[in-house]
Amino acid sequence: MQTFSVNSCDMAYLDVGEGPPLVCVHGSLCDFRIWHCVLGPLSKRRRVIALSLRHFFPGQWDGNGDTYSIAQHVSDVIGFIEKLDVGPVDLMGHSRGGHVSFRAAQRRPDLLRRLILAEPGGELDATLDPGFKPGPSPLAARIATAAGKIAAGDVEGGLSFFIDAIEGPGAWTRTPAAPKQMLRDNAFTLIGQARDNRPPFSRADAEAIAMPTLFIGGARTKGSLPQVLRALAAHVPNSTTAMIPNTTHPMFEQAPQKFCEVVLEFLGAP
Amino acid sequence: MQTLAVNGYDMAYLEIGKGRPLVCVHGTLGDFRTWSVVLGPLSRNHRVISVSLRRFFPEHWDGVGDDYLMVQHIADMIGFLEKLGDGPVDLMGHSRGGHIAFRVAQLRPDLLRRLVLAEPGGEFDATLDPSASGPTPSDRAARISASAEKTKAGDIEGALELFFDTIDGDGAWRRLPAAPKQQLRDNVFTLIGQASENRKPFSKAEAQSIETPTLFIGGADTKGSLPAVLHALSAEVPGAKTVMIPGCRHWMFEQAPREFSEIVTKFLADA
Numbered sequence: 001m002q003t004f005s006v007n008s009c010d011m012a013y014l015d016v017g018e019g020p021p022l023v024c025v026h027g028s029l030c031d032f033r034i035w036h037c038v039l040g041p042l043s044k045r046r047r048v049i050a051l052s053l054r055h056f057f058p059g060q061w062d063g064n065g066d067t068y069s070i071a072q073h074v075s076d077v078i079g080f081i082e083k084l085d086v087g088p089v090d091l092m093g094h095s096r097g098g099h100v101s102f103r104a105a106q107r108r109p110d111l112l113r114r115l116i117l118a119e120p121g122g123e124l125d126a127t128l129d130p131g132f133k134p135g136p137s138p139l140a141a142r143i144a145t146a147a148g149k150i151a152a153g154d155v156e157g158g159l160s161f162f163i164d165a166i167e168g169p170g171a172w173t174r175t176p177a178a179p180k181q182m183l184r185d186n187a188f189t190l191i192g193q194a195r196d197n198r199p200p201f202s203r204a205d206a207e208a209i210a211m212p213t214l215f216i217g218g219a220r221t222k223g224s225l226p227q228v229l230r231a232l233a234a235h236v237p238n239s240t241t242a243m244i245p246n247t248t249h250p251m252f253e254q255a256p257q258k259f260c261e262v263v264l265e266f267l268g269a270p
Numbered sequence: 271m272q273t274l275a276v277n278g279y280d281m282a283y284l285e286i287g288k289g290r291p292l293v294c295v296h297g298t299l300g301d302f303r304t305w306s307v308v309l310g311p312l313s314r315n316h317r318v319i320s321v322s323l324r325r326f327f328p329e330h331w332d333g334v335g336d337d338y339l340m341v342q343h344i345a346d347m348i349g350f351l352e353k354l355g356d357g358p359v360d361l362m363g364h365s366r367g368g369h370i371a372f373r374v375a376q377l378r379p380d381l382l383r384r385l386v387l388a389e390p391g392g393e394f395d396a397t398l399d400p401s402a403s404g405p406t407p408s409d410r411a412a413r414i415s416a417s418a419e420k421t422k423a424g425d426i427e428g429a430l431e432l433f434f435d436t437i438d439g440d441g442a443w444r445r446l447p448a449a450p451k452q453q454l455r456d457n458v459f460t461l462i463g464q465a466s467e468n469r470k471p472f473s474k475a476e477a478q479s480i481e482t483p484t485l486f487i488g489g490a491d492t493k494g495s496l497p498a499v500l501h502a503l504s505a506e507v508p509g510a511k512t513v514m515i516p517g518c519r520h521w522m523f524e525q526a527p528r529e530f531s532e533i534v535t536k537f538l539a540d541a
Contacts, residue, residue, distance in 0.1 A: 001286055002272060014284070016271055016328045036303045037449035040456030044330055057310055058286045176447075178307045181527040185310030256452040 001058060006079035009067075012058050013051040013080075017043025019270040020113075021086050024050045025077060027095025027121065028193060029186045031057040034094070038252050041260035045270050046090070051080060053100070055192060057185040063151055068192025070199075074103040081111045090267055092116035095225075095249065099198065102232070105209050114267060115213040119225045119249055120232065127203035128231045139165075140194070147194040155187045162190060201228070206235035213239040214266040216259070218247035225249060240266065271302075271328060276349035277342075282328050283321040283350075287313030290383075291356050292538065294320045295347060297365025297391065298464060299433070299454040301327040304364065308523050311531035316360070316538070321350060323370075325463055327456045333421065338463025340470070344373045351381045360538050362386035365496075365520065369469065372503070375482045384538055385484040389496045389520055390503065397474035398502050409495075411465075418465035426458050433461060437520055439493055450524075472499070477506035484510045485537040489518030489525065496520060511537065 001012040014032050016039050026034045032050040042048045053073050055061040061068075077100055081089055091112050093101030098120025105115050126132040142165040149158035160172035163183070172180075215233040217226060226243075233241045242262045244251045252259040273280040284302045286309050296304035302320040305312075312318050324346055325331040325338050347370055351359060360383050363371030368390025375385050393410060413436050420429035431443040434454070443451070486504040488497060497514075504512045513533050515522050523530040 001284065014271065033303075033306050033309075036306060037452045039303075040327055040330075040452060043328060058313065060314070177527055178524045181307050181310060253447070253449040256448055 004080055004083040006076050006083055007072075009054045009076065011051055011054065011076060011080055013049050014039075015047065015049050017045075017047050019046045020267075021084065021089040022046040022048050022267070023077075023081060023084070023089050023091050024048065025053065025091070025093040025097035025101050026050070026056070027093075027097045029183045029189060030094075030097075031182070031186055033057075033182060035252075037256045038260050038263075041257060042263065045264055046267065049084070049089075051077075053077075053097075055189055057182075061188045061192075063147075063188045063191030066195070068189060069195065069197050070099065070103065071197065073100045074107065077101070077104045078108050078111065081108075088113040090114045090116070092118065092263070093120065094118040094252070096121045102201070102205075102209070105211060105213075106205060109210050112211050115209065115211050116263060116266065117213065117215050117229070117232070118251065119217045119221060119229055120215075121225065122198060122228055123200035123224075124228060124231050125200040125202045128201060128206070128235070129227075132200070142166075143190060144194045147191045150187050151191050155184060158190060159183055159187055201232060203235050206232045207237065209236045209239075211238065212266075214263070215239060215241040216251070216262060217241075217243050218249055218251035218254070219243040219245045221248045221251075242266075274350055274353045276346050276353055279324050279337075279346065281321055281324065281346060281350055283319050284309075285317065285319050287315075287317050289316045290538075291354065291359040292316040292318050293347075293351065293354070293359050293361050294318065295361070295363040295367030295370050296320075296323070296326070297363075297367045299430075299457045299460065300364070300367070301453070301457055303327075303453055304367075305523070307527045308531050308534075311528060312534065315535050319354070319359075321347075323347075323367075325460055327453075331459045331463075333459040333462030335463075336466075338460060338467060340369070340373075340467045343370050344377070347371070347374050348378050348381065351378075358383040360384045360386070362388065362534065363390065364388040364523070366391045372472075372476075372480070375480050375484070376476055379481045382482045385480070385482040386534055386537065387484060387486050387500070387503070388522065389488045389492060389500055390486075391496065392469070392499050392503075393471040393495075394499070394502060395471040395473045398472055398477070398506070414461065415465040418462045421458055421461050426455060429458060429461055430454055437494065437496070439519075472503060474506055477503050478508065480507045480510075485534070486510055486512040487522065487530065487533060488512075488514045489520055489522035490514040490516045492519045492522075 003010040035050040098117040146158040146162035163172040247254040271282040301322040368387040417433040434443040518525040
């Protein structure tokens with residue numbers, strides 16, 4: 001694959017199409033391939049650059065070392081855009097990749113033209129959620145258990161525990177073979193995820209995002225993700241929100257045409 | 271993307287992993303993304319090179335032009351392997367890409383080390399099927415040209431449904447999830463080219479002339495002519511191995527990526 005050397009790591013990326021650059025950042029247990037189903041429509045009007053964050057496939061990581069964290073991935077995305085060297089880019093992130101993109105926008109607004117956050121992952125502090133209780137997220141203990149199994153060599157056990165914890169009992173068994181395989185290809189990143197060290201979002205963080213921002217989500221997504229999306233969207237000054245009917249968290253896989261239509265309309269004429 | 275200029279066309283490809291090259295050729299309505307699901311396991315042992323043939327995504331082709339031809343795609347793959355310049359490679363093709371890979375093996379065995387044909391597409395001539403009960407070029411031409419006409423008329427969903435259901439059974443297109451549907455939709459205009467691609471039937475002598483060690487791999491539940499083509503060819507290709515994966519159909523590597531990758535990796539590793 002094509003790569004850029006960023007912070008001493010070769011970051012792989014797929015680069016398709018011509019036009020203003022749109023950099024795409026995948027979420028947990030995914031990699032550059034998660035955007036495959038939207039590459040067609042998006043690349044008709046944009047140069048789409050789908051990167052793989054450090055330690056994700058095509059990387060083959062063993063889970064050792066302290067270089068998997070939100071802070072590291074934010075620095076890497078910033079370094080990647082600098083290396084790209086094409087002036088301000090549009091940046092799109094899904095789930096944990098939305099968190100990374102938000103933090104990159106916070107730190108380096110000069111690098112970005114527009115920002116798209118597809119159900120960004122994260123927690124809300126007391127300034128955004130009066131019910132906030134400090135301490136590790138409820139998911140942390142489950143991630144640690146799954147990571148332990150994977151580190152011990154039980155990849156299937158770790159993944160099934162993790163997916164069932166998020167989606168409900170039996171979810172791993174019901175997952176089709178193709179998405180399962182991508183999770184397997186990135187299983188060792190869960191070991192890093194156990195010490196991701198992700199600070200919660202604050203109201204001041206959201207208010208500081210200056211560029212035009214699109215929040216996009218699935219109208220049927222359950223749990224904390226829609227709550228986080230709404231809380232951030234309410235405080236990012238120049239933001240719009242679009243919820244895609246009949247979809248959940250992987251909304252662009254479930255409705256690729258609608259997703260691309262919304263994104264391209266937001267990005268405007270090239 | 272990475273590209274190689276071949277016969278006046280920039281062929282895009284995705285390259286992952288280190289080791290001996292394994293070049294992968296997609297089928298009808300596919301592109302370099304066809305092999306995504308097996309990139310992880312296969313790239314542990316190989317440098318996997320997944321190409322997009324002329325006129326397929328990432329090009330956004332409008333169906334105009336006369337260079338979407340079986341002979342052109344075969345010449346392009348031969349040119350691609352020559353340009354790659356890495357000595358003999360392992361070559362794997364799925365469906366129509368299996369047809370292309372077979373023809374490369376026939377014409378240029380010097381370029382290949384091993385050959386993997388995953389339900390290659392094709393028809394028989396009289397030497398392979400004297401009873402003429404197998405698929406004939408006219409059956410196929412009729413359904414492809416109907417799909418091409420729908421595409422030209424702007425009925426994209428109708429064209430895709432007609433083509434896909436012919437291969438994977440009635441109702442298969444409607445049941446297919448949105449993500450794989452979109453990747454096929456990205457290539458719908460290639461159906462217009464395919465209506466006049468001019469693909470020749472396989473003969474017994476052609477199958478017998480394949481010198482490259484060959485694996486035929488299929489889905490045990492695939493319906494229609496594809497399994498018949500696979501078995502007819504594998505009976506004649508000298509020393510060919512055949513593995514049918516239980517519980518799978520034509521997109522067997524998506525339905526059983528681990529089993530598929532294990533079988534292919536083992537075949538390629540055997541001395």
